[in-house]
Amino acid sequence: MRKLLATAALAALATPGAAYTVYVSNERGNSITILDSETLEVLEEVPVGQRPRGINLSPDGRFLYILASDDNTVQVMDTETQQIIHNLPSGPDPELGVLHPSGNPLYVANEDDNLVTAIDVETRTILAEIPVGIEPEGMGVSPDGKVVVNTSETTNMAHFINAETYEIFANILVDSRPRFAQYAADGSLLYVSAEIGGTVSVIDPSVPEIVHKITFDVPGIPPEALQPVGVRVTSDGKKVYVALGPSNRVALVDGETWEVLEYFLTGQRVWQLAFTPDEKRLFTTNGISNDITVIDVENDEVIASVPVGQQPWGVAVSPN
Amino acid sequence: MPRRYFWAAILGVMASLAFPAGAAEQVPAAIVRVEHPRPLPISRLDLPPEDLGLAGARLATADNNTTGGFLGQEFALSEHVAAPEGAVAALEAALADGALFVVTMADADTTLALADAAGERALILNALAPDDRLRGEDCRANVLHLAPSRAMLADALAQFLMVKRWSDWLLIEGSHPGDQLQAEAYRRAAAKFGARIVEERVFEDTGGARRTDSGHVQVQAQMPVFTQRAPEHHVLVAADENDVFASHLPYHTWDARPVAGSAGLMPVSWHPALEAWGGTQLQNRFERLAARPMRPKDYAAWMALRAVGEAATRTQATDLATLRDYMTGPEFGLGVFKGQSASFRPWDGQLRQPVLLAAGDVVVSVSPQDQFVHQVSPLDTLGTDQPETTCSRG
Numbered sequence: 198m199r200k201l202l203a204t205a206a207l208a209a210l211a212t213p214g215a216a217y218t219v220y221v222s223n224e225r226g227n228s229i230t231i232l233d234s235e236t237l238e239v240l241e242e243v244p245v246g247q248r249p250r251g252i253n254l255s256p257d258g259r260f261l262y263i264l265a266s267d268d269n270t271v272q273v274m275d276t277e278t279q280q281i282i283h284n285l286p287s288g289p290d291p292e293l294g295v296l297h298p299s300g301n302p303l304y305v306a307n308e309d310d311n312l313v314t315a316i317d318v319e320t321r322t323i324l325a326e327i328p329v330g331i332e333p334e335g336m337g338v339s340p341d342g343k344v345v346v347n348t349s350e351t352t353n354m355a356h357f358i359n360a361e362t363y364e365i366f367a368n369i370l371v372d373s374r375p376r377f378a379q380y381a382a383d384g385s386l387l388y389v390s391a392e393i394g395g396t397v398s399v400i401d402p403s404v405p406e407i408v409h410k411i412t413f414d415v416p417g418i419p420p421e422a423l424q425p426v427g428v429r430v431t432s433d434g435k436k437v438y439v440a441l442g443p444s445n446r447v448a449l450v451d452g453e454t455w456e457v458l459e460y461f462l463t464g465q466r467v468w469q470l471a472f473t474p475d476e477k478r479l480f481t482t483n484g485i486s487n488d489i490t491v492i493d494v495e496n497d498e499v500i501a502s503v504p505v506g507q508q509p510w511g512v513a514v515s516p517n
Numbered sequence: 518m519p520r521r522y523f524w525a526a527i528l529g530v531m532a533s534l535a536f537p538a539g540a541a542e543q544v545p546a547a548i549v550r551v552e553h554p555r556p557l558p559i560s561r562l563d564l565p566p567e568d569l570g571l572a573g574a575r576l577a578t579a580d581n582n583t584t585g586g587f588l589g590q591e592f593a594l595s596e597h598v599a600a601p602e603g604a605v606a607a608l609e610a611a612l613a614d615g616a617l618f619v620v621t622m623a624d625a626d627t628t629l630a631l632a633d634a635a636g637e638r639a640l641i642l643n644a645l646a647p648d649d650r651l652r653g654e655d656c657r658a659n660v661l662h663l664a665p666s667r668a669m670l671a672d673a674l675a676q677f678l679m680v681k682r683w684s685d686w687l688l689i690e691g692s693h694p695g696d697q698l699q700a701e702a703y704r705r706a707a708a709k710f711g712a713r714i715v716e717e718r719v720f721e722d723t724g725g726a727r728r729t730d731s732g733h734v735q736v737q738a739q740m741p742v743f744t745q746r747a748p749e750h751h752v753l754v755a756a757d758e759n760d761v762f763a764s765h766l767p768y769h770t771w772d773a774r775p776v777a778g779s780a781g782l783m784p785v786s787w788h789p790a791l792e793a794w795g796g797t798q799l800q801n802r803f804e805r806l807a808a809r810p811m812r813p814k815d816y817a818a819w820m821a822l823r824a825v826g827e828a829a830t831r832t833q834a835t836d837l838a839t840l841r842d843y844m845t846g847p848e849f850g851l852g853v854f855k856g857q858s859a860s861f862r863p864w865d866g867q868l869r870q871p872v873l874l875a876a877g878d879v880v881v882s883v884s885p886q887d888q889f890v891h892q893v894s895p896l897d898t899l900g901t902d903q904p905e906t907t908c909s910r911g
Contacts, residue, residue: 309797331580331798352587353852354587368587370588373852373858394858395858421895
């Protein structure tokens, strides 16, 4: 019932139709900016812990998990009241996390401690600490919830972790400084971006092995500025969007041929991406220009940029 | 039998003795630090720690072994500290231990002696000597340079000063050979980027103890006099590699002008305040290991052995020829926590890398500056570019 009321309240504010709530973590501003996905109106900027980077929403949209790196904790925000209701034990310096498809546990990369921590979000306890390579960052989980993938930025690997036993069962060497791991919705492919290597490795996770490496080329942009970070794939697997960091571009890649189809101009240093659940819009965080760029996914065009807090880092969109 | 094959055969035997065969493939490396006599630094904060450089090599070895643990490779490090006259003997000891990759921390002449003694037996990774002649007329095919050259450091500072429109420099150089070479690098940088050196002065090192004057006794009276009656200038650039006077320039100059070079705004390969590009993680890892901040010499030694580790990881090989060829080839790229991939210039073996401009406790800027473009890589706007090289390492 509370949820219904909340939805009704939101609907009253927003235009009719598919309006979702967008959450942006501001790494320097120590805050979360909350905006409406349709009107793009900033509704709120909520102060949170220090250096919030990765953010994840529970599948029902009720809780926002905020990885407050400099506070060495995961803060849990009740999205109805926008209050921090409790913290989760995260281990030191949590940077990026991923939720099990069921909503529990939360897997977090502890960048400074070469660990992946599995956290039970209900009992608020640490289920496991898994030693991985140096500077773990990217986190992905297979759609069936059986495999957790972590990328380590200095070891340059994607580590495949059995979600039941918490044991690493495979390691794939990718290019330099892997930042992000994203499964296709059907679980058949895994995309791993390499920031310094300048590539996205397309991995067949059933083997696992690299089947293709996506490269990028923008006339007039030095190759070393093309630094892939965030990756998102449409649920039909046909479109892959890759944020290219200091080149201020997002690439649209064909999910079958892996050809780059288009580059979208965004704000400065674009790192993380999130779709609306209906996949009509894609939001980017632009860390240097303090804004987000909104891409219309249906027509593949940039439709707006919206100022948010200082140095936006993570982005998540409510499921309803 | 040609000499190199002879050595390879001997080395094979030695390596099998020194590093007994196990499940993992071994990558044996060494660091040779040569202790050149040097006066005390002006500030006690700059006293060299006992493990200077060695700690960087240890961290790289640990980093390599984390990756190696996943891939069945094991990285070993032997450490050698020697007086200049014992440098070659230390190298021989390292080679006898089976080392194929030797990080050197030595002056230019000693670096050359070590490189020539090693010949085809090992790859020399220069983590200290900034001399441009080691990248030019005295370059060697078996040497790669992790430390930035004097030309790279001077160019990095010059770019920033030109972006600031501080184009008129008063150049003050020390009287030691290294200072003169650094001053020459600033002259070259000024010509390259269009700055004007309005006057040059030489600060003679007359010797004497360091601890008698921390700045407030005679220096406070001497420095203003030394710097007075200079032509109009925007900035004072100091070339004082031997740390004789430059640290006393800021606030003691006659004119109210900023100081750069060997004091004030300094071009450095690394600074313990750098937090960008994951730098915090490297700083923390190093500080956990060494219980002190990471210095540029530690960073150079760290990069040297990380480069070896990266090559071993990528090629899945452990032999000298394969790793050396990969390191100097077009595929090689090393993450060095400065925002872009570092790689070796094929024409002189120098690692192309960004240079930090730091002042006191903070990093002020990073060169190359965006305003300077290059047809191949903006990093090649720093130091000696391919068309200008006098190196014929092939």
